[in-house]
Amino acid sequence: MSRHLRLGVNIDHVATIRNARGGRHPDPVRAALLAAEAGADGITAHLREDRRHIIDSDIERLVAEIPLPLNLEMAATDEMLAIALRHKPHAACIVPEKRTEVTTEGGLDAAGGFDHLTRFVGELGAAGIRVSLFVDPEPAQLDAARALGAPVVELHTGAYCEAETWQERETELSRILHAAAHAEAIGLECHAGHGLSFDTVGPVAAIPTIVELNIGHFLVGEAVFGGLAAAIREMRTLMDKARPRGGR
Numbered sequence: 001m002s003r004h005l006r007l008g009v010n011i012d013h014v015a016t017i018r019n020a021r022g023g024r025h026p027d028p029v030r031a032a033l034l035a036a037e038a039g040a041d042g043i044t045a046h047l048r049e050d051r052r053h054i055i056d057s058d059i060e061r062l063v064a065e066i067p068l069p070l071n072l073e074m075a076a077t078d079e080m081l082a083i084a085l086r087h088k089p090h091a092a093c094i095v096p097e098k099r100t101e102v103t104t105e106g107g108l109d110a111a112g113g114f115d116h117l118t119r120f121v122g123e124l125g126a127a128g129i130r131v132s133l134f135v136d137p138e139p140a141q142l143d144a145a146r147a148l149g150a151p152v153v154e155l156h157t158g159a160y161c162e163a164e165t166w167q168e169r170e171t172e173l174s175r176i177l178h179a180a181a182h183a184e185a186i187g188l189e190c191h192a193g194h195g196l197s198f199d200t201v202g203p204v205a206a207i208p209t210i211v212e213l214n215i216g217h218f219l220v221g222e223a224v225f226g227g228l229a230a231a232i233r234e235m236r237t238l239m240d241k242a243r244p245r246g247g248r
């Protein structure tokens with residue numbers, strides 16, 4: 001029997017749209033509640049050091065208000081560690097961060113950053129937070145995650161999703177496939193995510209040793225199309241309620 005594949009919905013880019021105007025709309029917590037109703041198994045939010053999308057109060061409200069496990073994505077900094085230990089999300093995924101990047105460009109160097117990461121994995125784990133490391137699909141990185149004592153890895157699927165040719169995509173998919181098999185062989189729970197879309201999700205979802213996918217940017221973008229008609233109908237209804245049609 002195949003394992004249930006969990007969907008973690010990443011709501012970062014609802015906050016990106018909110019922050020474009022600096023107000024409260026659209027509210028990422030409301031998006032998380034909607035995701036729960038729509039069948040998501042978890043919510044993922046990345047509190048970046050520069051707070052370009054999710055902000056501290058979002059994390060506070062997500063922990064308090066959502067009925068699903070929260071996966072907090074965070075850089076390995078003392079500030080983020082303190083925030084995670086204060087809020088105690090279900091899970092924390094340690095990701096690399098570059099201030100100038102548009103989005104997370106690559107995986108964490110768990111092997112090269114071993115000494116730095118040891119304390120973060122240890123303190124988060126000791127607080128009962130399930131730690132994952134966001135890594136490229138490289139066996140050496142998985143071995144380092146295992147040696148660090150992280151129970152989970154999330155494989156960065158960006159290179160697969162961005163591949164420009166069929167051949168390149170197959171090569172990237174096979175890296176993910178092998179890494180996911182290696183994760184199982186060495187006793188790591190395996191997640192995957194970044195850049196997944198309707199076009200790219202199938203082959204990754206079919207890999208039996210991956211148990212969770214985290215997907216955000218595409219879903220938020222797609223909602224502009226799939227969800228806009230419903231939003232317009234609701235707007236028309238409210239307008240008609242406030243000023244019934246048929247008048248002058």
Ligand SMILES: CC(=O)[C@@H](O)[C@H](O)COP(=O)(O)O
Nearest residue numbers: 012046073095103104134194
């Ligand atoms: C680590 C990761 O893949 C997610 O955090 C996702 O990329 C959304 O955040 P950014 O777009 O800010 O990288």
Ligand SMILES: NCC(=O)COP(=O)(O)O
Nearest residue numbers: 010193194195214216217
């Ligand atoms: N860790 C990946 C994630 O949370 C979602 O990435 P994306 O779908 O927003 O690119």
